[in-house]
Amino acid sequence: xxxTRKAAIVGxxxxxxxxxxxxxxxxxxxxxLTATLDGLVARFGLQGQQVGEVVAGAxxxxxxxxxxxxxSVLGSALDPRTPAYDVQQACGTGLEAAVxxxxxxxxxxxxxxxxxxxxxxxxxxxxxxEDLRRILISLNSAKTVQDRLKAIARIRxxxxxxxxxxxxxxxxxxxxGEHAQLTAHEWQIGREEQDELTVRSHQNMAAAxxxxxxDDLVTPFLGLSRDQxxxxxxxxxxxxxxxxxxGKALPEGxxxxxxxxxxxxxxxxxSAVLLASDEWAAEHSLPVLAHLVDAQTAAVDYVHGxxxxxxxxxxxxxxxxxxxxxxxQDFDFYEIHEAFASTVLATMKAWEDPAYCKEKxxxxxxxxxxxxxxxxxxxxxxxxGHPFAATGGRIVxxxxxxxxxxxxxxxxxxxxxxxxxxxxxxxxxx
Amino acid sequence: xxxxxxDGPPNMAALFARAALTSRGRxxxxxxxxxxxxxxxxxxxxxxxxxxxxxxxxxDALPATYPHLLTFPLQMAxxxxxxxxxxxxxxxxxxxxxxxLRPIGLGEELDLEVWAERFARHRSGAxxxxxASVSAGGAEVWRGRSTYLARGATAPEGAPEADVDVxxxxxxxxxxxWRIPDDAGRRYAKVSGDVNPIHLSGLTAKAFGFKRxxxxxxxxxxxxxxAVDNRLPDAFTVDVGFRKPLYLPSTVTLATAVRExxxxxxxxxxxxxxxxxxxxxxxx
Numbered sequence: 277x278x279x280t281r282k283a284a285i286v287g288x289x290x291x292x293x294x295x296x297x298x299x300x301x302x303x304x305x306x307x308x309l310t311a312t313l314d315g316l317v318a319r320f321g322l323q324g325q326q327v328g329e330v331v332a333g334a335x336x337x338x339x340x341x342x343x344x345x346x347x348s349v350l351g352s353a354l355d356p357r358t359p360a361y362d363v364q365q366a367c368g369t370g371l372e373a374a375v376x377x378x379x380x381x382x383x384x385x386x387x388x389x390x391x392x393x394x395x396x397x398x399x400x401x402x403x404x405x406e407d408l409r410r411i412l413i414s415l416n417s418a419k420t421v422q423d424r425l426k427a428i429a430r431i432r433x434x435x436x437x438x439x440x441x442x443x444x445x446x447x448x449x450x451x452x453g454e455h456a457q458l459t460a461h462e463w464q465i466g467r468e469e470q471d472e473l474t475v476r477s478h479q480n481m482a483a484a485x486x487x488x489x490x491d492d493l494v495t496p497f498l499g500l501s502r503d504q505x506x507x508x509x510x511x512x513x514x515x516x517x518x519x520x521x522x523g524k525a526l527p528e529g530x531x532x533x534x535x536x537x538x539x540x541x542x543x544x545x546x547s548a549v550l551l552a553s554d555e556w557a558a559e560h561s562l563p564v565l566a567h568l569v570d571a572q573t574a575a576v577d578y579v580h581g582x583x584x585x586x587x588x589x590x591x592x593x594x595x596x597x598x599x600x601x602x603x604x605q606d607f608d609f610y611e612i613h614e615a616f617a618s619t620v621l622a623t624m625k626a627w628e629d630p631a632y633c634k635e636k637x638x639x640x641x642x643x644x645x646x647x648x649x650x651x652x653x654x655x656x657x658x659x660x661g662h663p664f665a666a667t668g669g670r671i672v673x674x675x676x677x678x679x680x681x682x683x684x685x686x687x688x689x690x691x692x693x694x695x696x697x698x699x700x701x702x703x704x705x706x
Numbered sequence: 707x708x709x710x711x712x713d714g715p716p717n718m719a720a721l722f723a724r725a726a727l728t729s730r731g732r733x734x735x736x737x738x739x740x741x742x743x744x745x746x747x748x749x750x751x752x753x754x755x756x757x758x759x760x761x762x763x764x765x766d767a768l769p770a771t772y773p774h775l776l777t778f779p780l781q782m783a784x785x786x787x788x789x790x791x792x793x794x795x796x797x798x799x800x801x802x803x804x805x806x807l808r809p810i811g812l813g814e815e816l817d818l819e820v821w822a823e824r825f826a827r828h829r830s831g832a833x834x835x836x837x838a839s840v841s842a843g844g845a846e847v848w849r850g851r852s853t854y855l856a857r858g859a860t861a862p863e864g865a866p867e868a869d870v871d872v873x874x875x876x877x878x879x880x881x882x883x884w885r886i887p888d889d890a891g892r893r894y895a896k897v898s899g900d901v902n903p904i905h906l907s908g909l910t911a912k913a914f915g916f917k918r919x920x921x922x923x924x925x926x927x928x929x930x931x932x933a934v935d936n937r938l939p940d941a942f943t944v945d946v947g948f949r950k951p952l953y954l955p956s957t958v959t960l961a962t963a964v965r966e967x968x969x970x971x972x973x974x975x976x977x978x979x980x981x982x983x984x985x986x987x988x989x990x
Contacts, residue, residue: 302754303764311765314936351763351936497766498750499813 282567283378283551285704288673289316290547291497293661295504296397300544303498305334305341308546309348309394315495316390316548317353320562324353328386330360331373332548334394335664335695337364338401345392367615368573368700369393370547370668371692375702377551378568387556391672392548393665399544408435445695447579450525452586452695453616457522457534459584460618463625467533470617471515474538474658477614481655482508489654493673505541505661538617543661547669549676565676566688571702572596578697583636586619588699589691590626594637596701602687604643607703609650609678609688611671614657619693654678668692672704679706709740709819715776716783718899725786725794735862736834737789740821741780747815748772756897760928762935767809769935770944771928773816773848774804775898777838778924780820781852785836790822792834792856795914799923800833800870801853803945805990810840810847817841824853825861828868832861872947874970874984880959882933883976886921888955894925921952926983930971933960934987941990942968949981958982 291312294300300308309332317323332345341347346360365372370393377389404412408431415427444451450458460470484490485502494501515537522539523532550562557564574592576583589612597604604627612620626632627643634640654674657667671690679686688704753772754764762769785794810816817840824835833855840848853870891905903910904920911919927946931938952958957976962969968988974981 302751307764310763310936353936356937 280382281384281553282569283381284554284557284564285566285568285672285676286550286552286557286562287316287320287565288493288547288549288669288676289319290494290666290670290673291315291545292494292500293503293505293543293545293663293666294500295661296542296544298398298544299498299500299504300396301398303396303544304399305337305344305394305396305546306348306351308396308497308544309344309392310351311497312392312394312495312546312548313348313352313354313390316550319492319495320550320560322354324355326355326358327388327390327550329377329380330354330358330390330392331363331376332360332390332392332394333363333369333373333665335364335366335369336395336397336400344394364665365698365700366695367613367662367664367667368692368694368698369665370670371571371672371690371700371702372573372668374549374551374568374668374672375571375700378571381551381553388550388552390548390550392546392669393667394546395663395665396544397542397663403439405435405437405439411435445578445585451522453522453534453539454525455578455585456539456616456619457532458525459586459622460533460616461526461530462584463622465533465618465621465625467531468512469621470533470538471512473614473617473620474515475510475512477652477655477658478507478510480653481506481659484654489677493677503660505543506655506659510537534616534618538658540615540657540662543663545661545663545666547666547673549669549672563680565680566704566706568672569703569705570596570600571700573701574699576697583697584622585695585697586615586693587622587626588697589693589701590623590699591637592699592701593627593689593691594639594643596703597643600703602703604646606687607650607689608682608686609653609675610646611652611656611675611688611690613662613667613671613692614652615662615693617658620651623691668700672702675704679704682706708738709742711742711744712780712783715743715779718779718782719901721779721782721786722794722901722903725782728786728788729793729795732788732791732793734791736791736822736825737784737787739784739787739789740819741784742817742819743780744817745815746776746818748776748812750812752897753812759893759897760925760932762928762932766812768812769928770804770806770931770938770942771924773810773838773840774850774924776816777818777820777840777850779899780818781836781838784820784822791825792832792854792859797854797856799852799948800855801872801945801947802924802927803851803943805849805943807847807849807941807990809940810842814842825865826868827861827865828855828870831855831857832859832865833868833870870947872945872984872986874972874986875963875965877961877963877970877972880961880974882960882962884929884958884960886952886954886956886958888919890921890925890954891919894922898922898924900924916951916953918953921954921956923948923983926952926973927985930960930973930983930985931987934962934969934971938987939967939989942987943990944985944987946983946985948983950975952982
């Protein structure tokens with residue numbers, strides 16, 4: 277077994293993210309992932325070539341898409357002999373995929389790979405209700421006409437309505453936003469600071485588009501050339517007019533602070549990142565934007581343990597920092613996924629809180645605060661939107677380019693919260 | 707030569723009806739008329755429905771067979787006109803050739819022009835080619851040529867020999883099997899507008915001498931192209947010979963081989979091995 281090496285991030289590609297049931301309403305996950313892979317292939321001249329592995333996934337996935345990534349590879353310009361597999365870790369999917377590819381590169385098992393993710397809330401998989409599903413299964417296995425008729429006779433009109441996938445936790449029955457609103461209340465995250473973070477996200481991303489930052493990160497698709505959710509002209513005043521959309525689970529008298537503005541909307545899109553060994557990149561005359569240095573996952577007991585659903589990254593980061601001998605302040609850029617503005621704010625507040633850091637994270641001293649000027653400098657999910665599995669690839673590619681532009685030796689932190697009380701975090705270095 | 711520019715697509719069902727009612731007493735030479743439409747924009751949702759049914763990916767490039775859907779109604783209008791010498795009912799699509807000069811973007815405005823040419827003698831009648839040219843921004847981007855056979859018809863004096871055969875080399879055993887359901891014709895009719903009764907039901911097909919409904923040749927051709935779509939150059943020619951009718955339902959196989967930078971392909975009946983379609987695809 278060879279010693280390990282750091283995996284390089286060569287570059288990325290994504291399609292602009294579209295609002296649900298809009299520009300990409302007719303596109304399937306496979307259509308979007310294939311187009312995104314082909315854009316990446318075109319950008320780095322990989323037509324007809326094999327890469328070590330393609331790893332991607334979708335959170336909302338049709339049963340027929342069991343081999344979504346491999347099928348997308350077979351429909352792409354890559355060599356059909358390129359292996360691929362699917363992963364799914366809710367909103368952590370895209371970053372986890374990048375970590376998996378990077379680890380295989382680090383171990384010398386592959387020399388190059390593509391990590392990605394895709395999601396559509398427009399072409400979502402509908403399931404029949406559980407009662408009807410069981411009847412249909414018994415109908416399928418029925419041997420005699422009589423058995424079949426018996427099965428059919430059990431179907432009631434009320435069973436016909438399909439089950440639409442909801443953005444809710446199976447164990448708590450609460451929408452992710454409801455969970456986040458509980459956490460926002462617990463950490464006393466105010467409406468105004470959430471709206472401020474939201475405005476900054478839109479402004480940062482709009483400015484990045486203006487200066488051409490995304491020119492080699494985004495390929496237009498189906499008439500979109502920018503993220504559809506991006507509102508460069510949004511303002512605190514405009515956001516202040518929006519009504520709260522979560523808060524059902526709040527205690528009496530508590531203020532609901534989360535709106536459609538400071539929460540990410542349902543979005544369709546796909547992203548992909550090309551990773552490789554330094555040698556492979558050099559052989560192909562391709563740049564190395566940054567290296568993926570380390571990564572960490574964590575999970576919290578949000579069901580019975582009194583922790584917030586989206587707080588897992590808060591735990592993952594100190595573990596990763598300790599292993600790398602770093603402090604929270606040793607970074608030039610921070611990418612904290614804006615599932616909700618309140619999530620980012622609660623995450624930072626937790627790291628600043630001495631009692632929480634001691635009792636929950638087991639640290640002697642709080643991790644401390646983050647320089648806001650280094651946070652989500654090119655905007656994040658509040659502006660771009662958040663097609664669940666595609667967000668990781670968006671962030672990895674954008675941060676790698678940001679670090680590369682800043683020069684060698686720069687360091688960036690990625691923090692992504694995910695459904696199920698999980699978190700994926702990583703360190704990138706130029 | 708006169709070119710008539712139409713404002714919209716002609717109504718296909720009405721054309722079929724007109725053609726059927728006026729099928730008797732036709733003859734003479736091919737009309738020199740050309741039909742055209744300008745500034746045609748495709749509807750993304752319609753392209754998506756077409757892509758789904760032919761298993762094309764849906765994205766920014768039009769499926770290579772899609773412009774045929776745009777030009778076919780114009781060709782139908784030409785053929786159903788009384789001036790056209792052959793009766794439309796009973797015409798058999800025996801060959802199709804498409805030149806894609808470059809991929810066409812979903813949002814491009816297209817200019818269409820169709821005409822008929824090459825009235826030719828065939829051992830069992832006469833053939834005629836319905837041609838189409840598609841341009842974007844003044845430059846031709848796509849050409850189509852569909853050869854139809856009219857059994858028992860007579861080509862004019864001095865007409866050339868028909869050219870309907872597409873030869874493919876020996877192909878390896880097929881690895882792709884398609885189960886084609888009995889509603890394949892109706893489903894394709896819905897997205898393509900080609901409501902020729904021979905594709906719609908057994909009953910309507912029988913009225914035109916087929917024992918069952920048959921699949922649209924252009925649909926099978928589209929399925930073949932879709933199967934190799936990501937492995938085609940930007941500019942290519944696909945030349946397809948339609949052999950034995952593909953009765954619905956059927957199980958067929960697709961055999962492919964890389965040839966001369968392109969592909970040879972054949973769709974055959976899975977049991978009998980009879981050829982339904984042979985195709986050559988070559989870079990342009």
